[in-house]
Amino acid sequence: MVMDALRALLSAFFGTLGFAILLQAPRRSWIPASGIGAVSFFLYWLLCLIIPESLALFCGAAVGAALAQVCARKMRMISTVFHTMAIVAFVPGLALYRLMAQAAVGEYSSAAHFGVSAMISIAMIALGSSVGSHLSRRRKHT
């Protein structure tokens, strides 16, 4: 359990850090943005143990987006940098890959299953991050 938790935290941190560099985020944002990505993914991982995954995605994305707004204000940077990194770990890459792989071999019903799952995830992430951003946003130029 502890090892799984550590794996969730570290994998999200390094996955997000890689993305931050790839998307050419400002250098001073790399570590805090990766930290936000790791914390929000860890929260999602914890919540998955007690509530349905889609709800956990919503909560993780909302908390990540709220943290991103706070961090953007503190560091006087655009919220996009932190907001993007806060939700990048939730992106349903595996479901999208499975959707493609199943469609490629003609397993359309299985592909549809993964497609619907990916779409629900995407909608929950988008809703969660919108709610999180709005709740923590001030009318300031961030």
Add this chain to the structure above:
Amino acid sequence: MEAMRLAGRLIVENGGEIYRVEETITRMGRAFGLEEVESFSVPSGVFISFSTPDGGSECSVTRVHKGATDLNRVDQVNAVSRRVEAGELTSEQALKALQDIVNGRRLPWYLLIPAAGLCAAGFAAMFNGGIPEITAAFAAGALVQGFATLLERRGLHSFVSLLLCGFLSTVIPLLLTLIWPDLALDAAVGAALMPMLPGLAMTNAVQDTIRGDLMSGLGHGIQALLTAAFIAGGAAAGTALWALLRRGALL
């Protein structure tokens, strides 16, 4: 007008949100003393209008071709717009500052290659992969990024590049099954594809739509679907070629 056009173009080109483009232009315009400044932006263009003292109006249309995402540039443009709003920069000074951003250096390619590897390796661990899957994902992610950089320098169209990169992301972990027969392909290939997958673009498209930017949401959504389709095409071709080679007992 030039400074506002360049600011808008830079934000769209480098992956900033549509609402940010419109907000930045409007704030800069007001700070320059212009009246009735309006801006409308879509993923492929920026439209600006304002009224002139003689009662007329001026407008401008800028066609934008989106490049690679560079959040550092979006942040720099935002910093310039803040300074304009604070009255620290005139329109000429703002234009000069924005031109400096255009001429500024991006992160070097040799940093992006291990970054893609790190990203893929992180996701392989997240997908419950072990050491072989993490290693395979790192190798595939880094090699694909290197290949994509090469294709970009040759001026190859981005969708063709996506097709070839999708192919390579699948083939590299498949080849590594010759060394690690028990390699979990789901985790390794899924993670290797992560840096390219349009999951983030899809999420942004939904967010744009929720925010009321319907045109932008639609544009980003179609772009994300096309990206996914090309990557899927490449990945499917890689899987099919592998199956063919295995059936022919060439491997």
